[in-house]
Amino acid sequence: MRLGTLKRGGRDGTLVAVSADGARVSPVPGWPTLQTVLDHWDLALPALHAAAAAAEPGEAVDPASFAAPLPRAWQWLDGSAFPTHGELMQQAFHLPPIESDKPLMYQGLSHQFLGPTDDVPLPRETDGIDFEGEFGVITGDVPMGCSAADALQHIRLIVLINDWSLRAIAPVEMKTGFGWVQAKPACSMAPFALTPDQLGDAWRDGRVCLPLTVEVNGQWFGNPNGDTMAYGFHELIAHAAYSRSLPAGTIIGSGTVSNPDHASVGSTCISERRAIEMIEHGAPRTPFLTFGNRVKMHAGSAASNFGVIDQQIIGSEAETM
């Protein structure tokens, strides 16, 4: 089953089920928003299945009609679960390995997820504008102390996320130990949220085993696979729930998708490609982004999975014009 949110109604948009080709939708009677469904998942399931069937001959919609599946969420906890990414950054910047026998995770901005074709307003081109291609899961209610084994059953939906990052600020904030505030503006989400069964064999051991393809200004940038996560999403959920309960609608991120064979599959963020260039050539060659640049992401077959993120970066001054 695939769910989306149209830019209709209030701040949380209007929930729809999505057809197999991603081009048609049906509303879900009695369930106006995705958050209401997440709050009462089992109760909503029959209506969701009926809407999924109704979506096949449903209303044809334009990709620009979609907001993020969850336009705002109570919690966004982003991991960094691909070891290759960390190792490359440490090698390039001569950093000591991060000492942790637990998953790496920070809490980020969750009151706004940009829609898949929304412009991305950012304050300055000199901040080192970058993207991060990630997979994420949306949970139901998770009790404090939930085990990794139990956490699997609390995964309701899987999403594709672009975690926008400002690289001139990130290391400065990281050095304080407090994590990132200014370096992590609002993320973007692909239009369709999938139930785990929808992924079939590509959902294995709490991992999304699909290539995540990134294009920058129409050029291929990378397509590493989500299968090399050091921790599965269920383990990330258990980590997050150690001393807190997670409310329905919590989004947990994988961190930048990155594979050991990066020479052939590329990267899902500029920062990692620059690190590889520093290691190979002594200096970075790929510039960060500027206003007007476009970033596109999808995973596996776009139409049958998460759909496409396709956005342009703009100056935040332009946002209100």
Added chain:
Amino acid sequence: MRLGTLKRGGRDGTLVAVSADGARVSPVPGWPTLQTVLDHWDLALPALHAAAAAAEPGEAVDPASFAAPLPRAWQWLDGSAFPTHGELMQQAFHLPPIESDKPLMYQGLSHQFLGPTDDVPLPRETDGIDFEGEFGVITGDVPMGCSAADALQHIRLIVLINDWSLRAIAPVEMKTGFGWVQAKPACSMAPFALTPDQLGDAWRDGRVCLPLTVEVNGQWFGNPNGDTMAYGFHELIAHAAYSRSLPAGTIIGSGTVSNPDHASVGSTCISERRAIEMIEHGAPRTPFLTFGNRVKMHAGSAASNFGVIDQQIIGSEAETM
């Protein structure tokens, strides 16, 4: 004007205006929750003023009736704006000073703020259970790029917060650079949220100039004043809004209140007192908390300001019993 939220209705409780003695309340017709008021502040003001007048001869309520004024919020960004606290921690633990010419700030759990008399469920006594007495402000909608001068007008309400912290985990998470997840469970809030004018002369330059009094198991622990913040709340808001807009209901925290004359005014967290003991005696003497311990906080005159936080720590296993 003082506002509170009763544990009635849904997850967001029921908004009430509070009498001058803090013992009586009136509902606010047409405005069921504090979040709805924050979303439309100017529109709600006449109803709030009418309810404040009606509260004087209003319904008598028990302190245990109150939830946190905002039982869940879209965003909680906690600063660390008292230089004395940081200096003491660095001296005791032989840490290098944190290099930053900007305010220190992390994003914390905002989907749950415990009510002032709620039990505090935590997983383990061995995690170094500690409190942090803080002031906080609740904002209206703040646009990305808002200046500090403009930010003052977006401060709607002022609150008193206990930022529960797990000290055995905090330094481990801090070293990763990602900030805190497991070390920062849900915070608690005193029952009454105040408009800035309610504080009179105690609201100066974006600072709450009142002593914050902490008692642990009935014993005085400290009462430092909020006036020594290195940055005012308006400056913390501007820092937070550099690359994001802040939604109405964003809560910004001051960090642990701490004064240079800590020898006489004490501290608002155990960790700082232990740091002082390490500096003075070579080793900490004050233990962290255990299940069954009680922590009480108020600021200035409790009845005329934020009311009282008075809570017991329990094991999270006990929560569901």
